[in-house]
Structures are given as C-alpha cells and as structure tokens.
Amino acid sequence: MEEAMGQFDSLWEEFFSMQREMQRFVEHLAGKRPSFAPFAEEPWVPACDVFETDVAFFVVVELAGVDPKEVEIFIQGKKLVVRGERREIPSPPKRDYYLMEIHFGPFYREIEFEEDIEDTAVRARYRNGFLVIECPKKHVWERRVPIDEGA
Structure with a gap:
C-alpha cells in the first residue's frame, strides 16, 4: 500500500x-x-542524501543558488521538514531556451526517520550549495528499576 x-x-x-x-x-x-x-x-522537491551513523542521522540537501536566509528547517516528531524558495536570476525578457532543468520558486522536502531525534540538538550548515543537517539520535538509557518488597 x-x-x-x-x-x-x-x-x-x-x-x-x-x-x-x-x-x-x-x-x-x-x-x-x-x-x-x-x-x-507547487513547490519543487530538492535532491537529497540521507545517511546515519550510530549517533545521528545526516541529511544533505542540494540547494545551489538558494540564499540560506530563504530556508526554514522544522522538526515535527520523527520528521524533518526543509522548505524555502529559490529565486530566479535576472535574465533578458526575450530568451531562447535549449534546455530548462533548473527549478525556481518554493521548495519543500520532508524526511521521516525510523528513530526519535534530539530536536534541540539538530544543527545545520550551508556550504557550496549544500545544506547539511545533523540530527542526533535520542538516547534511551536503560536502568534497572528496584522492586519495593515492603508492606
């Protein structure tokens, strides 16, 4: 399904x-x-890579030409949402296209993780057209619970 x-x-x-x-x-x-x-x-969907280590998930989003100030990142439970806008570059009003593959306008990408993430520890950096988001996994600590045998 x-x-x-x-x-x-x-x-x-x-x-x-x-x-x-x-x-x-x-x-x-x-x-x-x-x-x-x-x-x-309608928003376009940027390409991305998602991988994980023992301690975090990493999301790399290809956003060439996007001003980082035009990008918003949200955490919604186990979901990471990246949205924003790529503005068209100024060009002559009359133009002859041979190929049109670059998307402009609003974009939206949603990634759902299999595990909970530490939403307060998510970090993002933008370098050379790539947005890299590190989402640390939530640590679940194991501890033994004592049983009270008193009356």
Missing part, C-alpha cells in the same frame, strides 16, 4: 513539474507573463 502511495505521489510531483515547465514556456513565448491567471505554484 505504501509503495502504491509513493508511486501516486511521484506521479503528482511529475505532473506539477510539467505544469510549471509549460507555464514558463508560455511566458517565454509571450515575452512576458501571460494575461491569464497562472496555476497555483
């Missing part, structure tokens, strides 16, 4: 991506923004 839902979500992401590309293409042909109301802008 989860696999089917994942495929369904993937199809929707692909549909919205094609919708955005067609909108950009129409804008290019018109030489400006089209006069009709554009579809609601």
Whole structure:
C-alpha cells in the first residue's frame, strides 16, 4: 500500500513539474507573463542524501543558488521538514531556451526517520550549495528499576 502511495505521489510531483515547465514556456513565448491567471505554484522537491551513523542521522540537501536566509528547517516528531524558495536570476525578457532543468520558486522536502531525534540538538550548515543537517539520535538509557518488597 505504501509503495502504491509513493508511486501516486511521484506521479503528482511529475505532473506539477510539467505544469510549471509549460507555464514558463508560455511566458517565454509571450515575452512576458501571460494575461491569464497562472496555476497555483507547487513547490519543487530538492535532491537529497540521507545517511546515519550510530549517533545521528545526516541529511544533505542540494540547494545551489538558494540564499540560506530563504530556508526554514522544522522538526515535527520523527520528521524533518526543509522548505524555502529559490529565486530566479535576472535574465533578458526575450530568451531562447535549449534546455530548462533548473527549478525556481518554493521548495519543500520532508524526511521521516525510523528513530526519535534530539530536536534541540539538530544543527545545520550551508556550504557550496549544500545544506547539511545533523540530527542526533535520542538516547534511551536503560536502568534497572528496584522492586519495593515492603508492606
């Protein structure tokens, strides 16, 4: 069931991506923004790598061209949410595209971990277009509980 839902979500992401590309293409042909109301802008999904060590999960998100001030990171239970926006770079109004693969506008990425994380200890750094987020695992300490044998 989860696999089917994942495929369904993937199809929707692909549909919205094609919708955005067609909108950009129409804008290019018109030489400006089209006069009709554009579809609601759906967020694009940045590529990421997720790995773990004994003590932490690491999430590396590819965000080339994104101002770190435009990025928000949230912890929601076992989920890490990264969202923000990549703004289009200024370019001439009339342009001829040969290839259009770079996404602009709002982005959203959600990662769910298998274990709880220490939400107050999560750290993030942005270097050379990569956002690296370290999410320490929550330590579960084992201790023996004494049994009271009194009356």
